[in-house]
Amino acid sequence: MNQKKMAIIASKGSLDMAYPPLILATTAAAMDMDVTIFFTFYGLEIVKKGQADNLQVVPLGNTSMPMPNIVGALPGMTAIATKMMKSMFKKHGVATIGQLLELARESGVKLIACQMTMDVLGIKQSDIIDGVEFGGAATFMDIAADSQISLFV
Numbered sequence: 001m002n003q004k005k006m007a008i009i010a011s012k013g014s015l016d017m018a019y020p021p022l023i024l025a026t027t028a029a030a031m032d033m034d035v036t037i038f039f040t041f042y043g044l045e046i047v048k049k050g051q052a053d054n055l056q057v058v059p060l061g062n063t064s065m066p067m068p069n070i071v072g073a074l075p076g077m078t079a080i081a082t083k084m085m086k087s088m089f090k091k092h093g094v095a096t097i098g099q100l101l102e103l104a105r106e107s108g109v110k111l112i113a114c115q116m117t118m119d120v121l122g123i124k125q126s127d128i129i130d131g132v133e134f135g136g137a138a139t140f141m142d143i144a145a146d147s148q149i150s151l152f153v
Contacts, residue, residue: 003032003033003034004028004032004033004034004148004149005033005034005035005036005143005146005147005148005149006024006025006028006033006034006035006036006147006148006149006150006151007035007036007038007140007143007144007147007149007150007151008021008024008025008035008036008037008038008150008151008152008153009021009037009038009040009043009140009150009151009152009153010037010038010039010040010043010046010153011040011041011042011043011152011153012041012042012043012153013042013043013044013045013046013051013055014042014045014055014056014057014058015055015056015057015082015085015086015097016057016085017043017153018045018046018052018055018097019094019097019100020153021037021043021046021151021153022037022046022097022100022101022104023100024151024153025037025104025109026100026103026104026107026109028149029104029107029108029109030107033149034108034110035104035107035108035109035110036109036110036111036112036140036143036147037104037109037110037111037112038112038114038135038139038140038143039111039112039113039114039132040114040117041114041117041121043153044113044114044117044118044121044123044128046097046101047101047111047113047128047129047132048123048127048128048129049127049128049129052096052097052098052101052129053096053097053098055082055097056078056079056081056082057078057081057082057084057085058078058081059077059078059081101129105131110133110143111131111132111133112132112133112134112135112139112140113125113128113132113133113134113135114135114136114137114140115134115135115136116136116137118134
């Protein structure tokens with residue numbers, strides 16, 4: 001029987017949007033799936049050196065936040081929302097983004113940074129954490145074409 005494959009695009013780099021691709025990827029890897037995450041546009045923030053545990057929750061414009069949107073415009077709300085979310089995760093024993101990235105690498109999850117986006121945004125390969133490969137849309141399409149599960153986060 002062939003190993004199932006999962007391909008995930010991580011396109012957003014806020015704390016609340018970094019968790020879904022990493023949790024899904026590490027869970028799938030634990031279920032013996034071959035998993036790839038393709039980090040593009042702001043999702044590259046997740047794999048930039050020194051960023052993993054410094055990502056923030058941005059309440060302004062986040063329609064899913066359980067507060068009136070205008071509250072997000074108040075000074076300090078990003079820091080407060082970030083602290084609250086990190087506190088909730090810690091209280092429930094949820095791994096940090098840095099820990100999930102390490103678990104993903106240890107579990108064999110392939111991490112690919114979008115070279116085109118890096119070029120456009122002026123991000124150098126040396127700005128990216130160790131263990132991440134580099135490729136473009138065609139690289140991801142080859143992987144996704146052979147995957148049973150493809151997700152865009």
